[in-house]
Each structure stands twice: as structure tokens, then as C-alpha cells.
Amino acid sequence: MTTAHEETxxxxxxxxxxxxxxxxxxxxxxxxxxxxxxxxxxxEAFGVPQVTLSTVFAVMLFTxxxxxxxVGVFASRLPARAVILVCAGATGAIAPSLxxxxxxxxxxxxxxxxxxxxxxxxxxxxxxxxxxxEERRGAATxxxxxxxxxxxxxxxxxxxxxxxxxGVRYGFLVVMSVTAVAFALAGxxxxxxxxxxxxxxxxxELLEWASGLAGTxxxxxxxxxxxxxxxxxxxxxxxxxDLFASRGLTEANASTAFGLIGGVSIISRVGSGYATDxxxxxxxxxASLGCSAVGIVLLFAPQxxxxxxxxxxxxxxxxxxxxxxxxxLMGIYDPEMDTAIVGVxxxxxxxxxxxxxxxxxxxxxxxGGYTVAILLTFVMTVVSLWATVAGTARP
Numbered sequence: 126m127t128t129a130h131e132e133t134x135x136x137x138x139x140x141x142x143x144x145x146x147x148x149x150x151x152x153x154x155x156x157x158x159x160x161x162x163x164x165x166x167x168x169e170a171f172g173v174p175q176v177t178l179s180t181v182f183a184v185m186l187f188t189x190x191x192x193x194x195x196v197g198v199f200a201s202r203l204p205a206r207a208v209i210l211v212c213a214g215a216t217g218a219i220a221p222s223l224x225x226x227x228x229x230x231x232x233x234x235x236x237x238x239x240x241x242x243x244x245x246x247x248x249x250x251x252x253x254x255x256x257x258x259e260e261r262r263g264a265a266t267x268x269x270x271x272x273x274x275x276x277x278x279x280x281x282x283x284x285x286x287x288x289x290x291x292g293v294r295y296g297f298l299v300v301m302s303v304t305a306v307a308f309a310l311a312g313x314x315x316x317x318x319x320x321x322x323x324x325x326x327x328x329x330e331l332l333e334w335a336s337g338l339a340g341t342x343x344x345x346x347x348x349x350x351x352x353x354x355x356x357x358x359x360x361x362x363x364x365x366x367d368l369f370a371s372r373g374l375t376e377a378n379a380s381t382a383f384g385l386i387g388g389v390s391i392i393s394r395v396g397s398g399y400a401t402d403x404x405x406x407x408x409x410x411x412a413s414l415g416c417s418a419v420g421i422v423l424l425f426a427p428q429x430x431x432x433x434x435x436x437x438x439x440x441x442x443x444x445x446x447x448x449x450x451x452x453x454l455m456g457i458y459d460p461e462m463d464t465a466i467v468g469v470x471x472x473x474x475x476x477x478x479x480x481x482x483x484x485x486x487x488x489x490x491x492x493g494g495y496t497v498a499i500l501l502t503f504v505m506t507v508v509s510l511w512a513t514v515a516g517t518a519r520p
Contacts, residue, residue, distance in 0.1 A: 132319060139257035142315050143265045146250045149311035150272030152304040153247040155280025157189045157240060162284045170293040171227050181233050183479070185240035190475020192237075193244025197252070197468020198331055205253045205464070209312035212242040212249075217305035223294040239301075244471065246308055247273070250315060251451050252467040257318050263401025263409075263452055267394050270448040274391040278384065334462070335469065343457070346516030351454075352473035353509035354410075354446045356481045357417060360502045361439070363485030368495045372427055382436055389440025390447065397445035406452040407517050411510060413445025418506040424499050442506075457517065481505075 132138050160182035168175045196208075215238055222235045250269060258265045287296040338344045365386075369379035393413070400409040420438030423431050451467060458466045488498045 134257065134259040134318070134320070135261045139265070139318075142257050143254055143268050145311055145314040146254045147269045147272030149246060149307045149315075150250060150269050151276040151279065152307050153243050153250075153276060154273050155276025156243060156284070156300070156304070157185055158277055159281040159284045160185065162281050162288070166288045166293050167232075171229075171232065173229055173232070177229060178232075181229065181236050184233050185236040186478055187475070188237045188240035189244035190478050191472050192241045193248050194468040194471035194475060196241065196245050197248035197471060198335060198465045204316065205249050206312050206316040209246055209249050209308060209315065212246045213305050213308035213312050215242045216301055216308055220298050220301035220305060223297050242308075243304075246311065248467050248471055249464060250311060252455075252464045253315060253317050255452060255455060261402060262455075263397075263406065263449075264395075264399050266401070266452050267397055267399065267448050270394045270444075271391055273447065274387060274394050274444060278387040278391065331465065334465070338469070343516050346512045347454070347457070348470065348473045350509050350512030350516055351450050351470050352477045353505045353512065354414060354450060355474045356477035357421065357502050357505035357509065358443055358446075359478050359481035360485045360498070360505060361421070363481065364489055364495060364498045367489070368424065368499075369432070371495065372429070372432060382432070385436050386440040386443060389437055390444030393441045393444030394448045397448045400445075401449060401452055406449050406456055409445060410449040410453050411513060413442045413449060414506055414510045414513065415442075417442025417446065418503060418510065421499060421503045421506060424502075425496070453517070 163182065164175045164178055167173070168178055219235050219238050222231075226232065226235065254269050255262050255266050284296075284300065287300055290296070291299060362383075365383045366379045369382045374382060397409050397413060400412075416438045420435045420440075420442060423435035423438065426432070426435075450470070454466050454470060484501065485498050488501060489495060491497075
């Protein structure tokens with residue numbers, strides 16, 4: 126199929142869109158999951174206790190996942206370019222905001238807007254870019270999620286260095302300005318392709334659609350399956366560094382070992398995309414969950430060689446799960462509802478993000494060890510595997 130300006134699926138223009146989207150993706154997940162870096166410098170700069178600041182960052186995660194998921198449902202009938210550019214503008218507007226606010230309420234408002242903007246850009250890019258591809262959709266999705274994984278790997282140390290060198294206010298201004306520019310470039314480039322149908326549903330029709338969707342067995346199973354496909358990592362993140370340190374690693378080496386999970390996931394994000402083009406998104410997604418489950422079981426063993434294998438397998442599983450859930454969903458639901466579908470399932474992921482860290486921390490505090498926490502993490506992968514298999518089984 127040929128369109129104006131010689132745009133074709135899987136063509137040169139499609140790969141430009143994917144590359145620009147991958148760059149913008151670096152700034153989506155990376156900043157929200159850098160909140161651990163923010164705690165001390167923000168507490169010192171604004172005189173707010175770190176415990177109190179945790180509520181500010183909890184609001185950011187809420188708007189990042191659940192708020193943007195709700196926006197995604199209604200943004201399905203809007204031009205993707207316009208929505209992304211609005212998010213770029215909002216990000217740029219809050220960049221200097223720390224110079225004019227120093228209260229907890231003000232910080233909460235700033236980070237609520239930030240989480241909503243970052244999450245909405247993620248939902249739009251994750252749903253729109255794959256529609257530029259047909260034969261190489263898996264590989265292209267892998268590319269944009271490489272940006273997502275790179276952000277998890279690069280942004281926390283980058284934030285740490287910038288805040289230490291420039292201070293909280295100027296450092297926030299610098300990183301947010303760069304983020305706004307990246308989002309603006311994505312907004313200019315990453316529109317829906319001309320051959321892709323777009324939903325024309327009214328808000329009322331969208332609510333009716335979502336209500337009908339929730340009434341189906343397939344959706345309920347997938348809502349659980351996709352949510353728990355991320356829950357196991359959110360649970361693991363709550364105790365992994367301490368677990369590695371308890372096995373004899375120094376604190377620095379334990380942090381490095383946990384970071385390697387993200388590093389391996391970058392590789393698997395590309396590989397899983399290519400695997401999807403060969404064996405299909407369902408099989409590749411389930412294989413990724415299987416890798417995660419095996420890696421988590423290996424965490425029970427105390428030997429360092431086994432721990433290294435666990436880190437590798439968990440990283441492979443993480444990259445595959447993070448990359449493949451979008452093409453999996455797009456193969457099940459109407460492509461016209463692309464943004465709405467990703468938005469709805471972002472709510473599932475966000476729900477687990479609010480619960481799992483607390484569950485992991487509480488299990489360790491209650492038992493005084495890591496066995497229960499590892500077991501819970503394994504159970505999450507198994508339930509996710511079962512729900513996804515059941516939800517995607519052919520009638």
C-alpha cells in the first residue's frame with residue numbers, strides 16, 4: 126500500500142518514527158523510577174522529611190500509570206501528535222517550577238503533572254509506533270522498548286550526577302528541558318500513519334466500550350496476566366539489592382548486579398522483537414515469562430554462579446515481557462482502539478506498581494528473610510503465565 130509522500134508500512138519513514146520514538150522513550154520510565162535518587166537531595170533542598178516526600182513520589186507513580194492509562198482511553202480519538210505535543214509543553218512548563226515552589230503541596234502538583242505527561246507519552250508512543258509496521262512490527266516494537274529499558278538503566282545515575290553537580294532546582298530544569306525537547310521531536314514525527322484507522326468514538330461510547338470490555342472473560346484474564354507480568358519485577362525491585370548483599374556482595378556490587386538485570390533486558394528487548402516476527406507475540410511473551418520464572422527459582426540457591434544465571438534469565442524475561450505485551454494486545458483487540466487498549470492495560474500495570482513494593486518490604490520485615498519474598502515473586506510469574514495462556518487460548 127502506498128500513501129502520500131511515499132509512506133509505506135515497514136518503509137524508511139516508519140523506521141525514522143521508531144528511532145525518534147525510542148529516543149523519547151528513554152525519558153518515560155527512567156525518571157519515575159529514579160525517585161530513590163530524588164529522596165535525599167530534595168529533602169535537603171526543601172526541608173521536607175524523606176518519609177513525607179515518599180507521598181509526593183507515590184502521586185507521581187499514580188498519575189504515571191493509572192492517570193495516563195485513563196487519558197489513553199480517551200486519547201484514542203484524538204490526533205496522537207497533538208497529545209504528545211501537549212505533554213511536551215507541560216514538561217517544559219514545569220521545568221523551572223522548582224524555582225517558584227518550595228512547599229509539599231507545590232511539589233506534589235509538579236510531580237503529578239510530570240507523571241501524567243511522562244505516562245501519556247509512553248502510552249501514545251507504545252500504541253501508535255507499531256502501527257507503522259506490518260511485517261517487522263515485532264522488531265520495531267523491540268527498538269522503541271530498548272529506549273524504555275535504556276532509560277531505566279541510564280536515567281537514575283544521570284539524575285544523581287546532575288543533582289549533585291548543579292543542585293536540585295537547576296538540575297531539574299536541565300533534565301526536564303531535555304525531556305521536553307525529546308517529546309517535542311516525537312510529537313512532530315510520531316503521528317499515526319495515514320493508512321491506520323482511528324477511533325471516532327465519543328467519550329460516552331468509549332466508556333461503554335470499556336465497560337463491555339471489562340465484562341469479557343478474555344479481558345479479565347489478560348488484565349490479571351499483563352498486570353502480574355510486571356508485578357513480579359516491581360516486587361523483586363523492593364528486595365533484590367538487599368538480597369544480593371546478603372549473599373556476600375558489597376552494596377555497590379549488589380546495586381550493579383541489580384542494574385545488570387536492566388542491562389540484559391535491553392538486549393532481550395531487541396531479540397524478543399525479532400522472535401515475535403518469527404514465532405508470534407504470544408509464544409514469545411510466554412517464553413519470556415518462563416525465563417523469568419526459572420530465574421526467580423534460581424534465587425533460592427546461595428551460590429554466586431547460580432545468582433549470575435538468575436540475573437541473566439530474569440533480565441531476558443523482563444525485556445521480553447516489557448516489549449511483547451503491546452503486540453500481543455494489538456493482535457487480540459481492534460487496532461482502531463490502539464491507544465485506548467494500551468491505556469486500559471497501563472492501569473493494570475499501575476495497580477500492581479502501587480501494591481507490590483509494599484508487599485515485598487512487608488514480607489521481609491515480617492519474616493526476617495527473603496524466602497517468602499522470592500516465593501511471592503515466583504507465584505506472580507506463574508499466575509501471570511496461567512492467566513495469559515487462558516486469556517489468549519483459542520475457543
